Amino acid sequence: MLFVCAHFLAGFPGSGPMLTSETNGYAVQTAPPGTVRTPQVPAEETADDTMAVAGVSESERIKQILEEERRAAGLTPASADEPASYAVALPLVQTSPVTQTLTDESPPRPTPRLLQWDQQPRSVRVPVLMYHYLSVPPPDADIYRRDLSVSPELFASHLDRIQAEGYTTISLYDLQAYLWTGAPLPEKPVVITFDDGYRDNFTNAFPLLAERGMIATIFVITDFMDEERPAYLTWEMAREMLAAGISIESHGRNHISLKNQDKDYLVWQALGSLETIEYEVGVRPRFVSYPAGEFDDLTIEIFKSANYWAGFTTIQGATHSTDDPFRMHRVRVRHSTDPDELARVLALDW
Numbered sequence: 001m002l003f004v005c006a007h008f009l010a011g012f013p014g015s016g017p018m019l020t021s022e023t024n025g026y027a028v029q030t031a032p033p034g035t036v037r038t039p040q041v042p043a044e045e046t047a048d049d050t051m052a053v054a055g056v057s058e059s060e061r062i063k064q065i066l067e068e069e070r071r072a073a074g075l076t077p078a079s080a081d082e083p084a085s086y087a088v089a090l091p092l093v094q095t096s097p098v099t100q101t102l103t104d105e106s107p108p109r110p111t112p113r114l115l116q117w118d119q120q121p122r123s124v125r126v127p128v129l130m131y132h133y134l135s136v137p138p139p140d141a142d143i144y145r146r147d148l149s150v151s152p153e154l155f156a157s158h159l160d161r162i163q164a165e166g167y168t169t170i171s172l173y174d175l176q177a178y179l180w181t182g183a184p185l186p187e188k189p190v191v192i193t194f195d196d197g198y199r200d201n202f203t204n205a206f207p208l209l210a211e212r213g214m215i216a217t218i219f220v221i222t223d224f225m226d227e228e229r230p231a232y233l234t235w236e237m238a239r240e241m242l243a244a245g246i247s248i249e250s251h252g253r254n255h256i257s258l259k260n261q262d263k264d265y266l267v268w269q270a271l272g273s274l275e276t277i278e279y280e281v282g283v284r285p286r287f288v289s290y291p292a293g294e295f296d297d298l299t300i301e302i303f304k305s306a307n308y309w310a311g312f313t314t315i316q317g318a319t320h321s322t323d324d325p326f327r328m329h330r331v332r333v334r335h336s337t338d339p340d341e342l343a344r345v346l347a348l349d350w
């Protein structure tokens with residue numbers, strides 16, 4: 001099993017030097033949660049062989065799809081010492097149908113495009129709003145749940161105010177394309193993000209966004225979705241939203257802190273969540289929101305080496321630059337944030 005894992009990772013599309021230079025096999029994302037934390041443990045103690053084989057086969061399938069896309073786009077095969085340039089198998093705003101990788105009858109996927117930093121330093125002020133629950137908290141909710149909850153009515157008034165102030169919602173891909181290539185942004189861009197991927201994001205937030213033609217990004221917890229926890233999105237919901245322009249990005253596998261963890265564990269979190277999202281919705285995530293906002297230098301190193309493009313923190317601010325893509329700032333939206341307060345923080349130069 002370890003040999004197979006190492007074999008898979010050696011050919012992982014776009015894999016960086018850190019992962020491919022390791023002699024040990026790394027995480028198999030389809031194994032049961034928590035069982036593949038240390039690759040050195042004998043295989044028979046970590047996961048049963050049937051699941052391991054199934055996992056590799058899924059991974060191999062993803063690898064083949066991506067290699068086919070690269071060939072179709074005239075790109076050379078990925079290699080371990082390739083510079084940091086990646087084929088992006090999606091439009092900048094993720095609006096493509098998402099079932100295309102999942103059935104043989106589907107129409108061809110969009111041509112991969114290359115998004116690569118042109119080495120020009122850039123900086124831009126774009127507020128990235130951070131929401132969590134989009135519902136009225138239950139009567140017995142604790143102070144944290146209350147603080148993190150925005151009612152659908154309040155959210156609707158936020159969206160109306162965002163539009164009235166002349167802002168346009170963009171995706172993190174649009175923001176990244178500006179930072180890396182200078183691609184144009186609308187005059188007053190804003191990003192709406194949701195952490196944790198609660199089901200109310202689909203039932204309450206998504207219709208309000210869709211009816212206004214607005215988009216958002218949801219950072220999902222992949223194990224919780226795999227476990228079909230009722231408070232969280234289903235993969236079907238994620239696919240439906242992705243098809244409507246909502247980005248599905250990583251919030252890790254299980255919301256355990258990514259700070260003070262060892263390299264193997266971080267690889268398990270970074271690659272596991274990435275591969276699961278890519279397999280389930282058909283496009284590779286490129287952004288992570290650190291659970292509880294916790295990270296350290298090794299967290300950044302590992303997510304970067306797994307070819308994530310940027311990491312989002314809970315540090316307050318709205319200015320982003322090419323200098324520090326894995327410490328991106330956001331603007332917290334609370335239970336108490338009324339439309340006037342929202343307009344005020346949107347305009348802050350920080």
Ligand SMILES: [Zn+2]
Pocket residue numbers: 195196251255291292
């Ligand atoms: Zn969270």
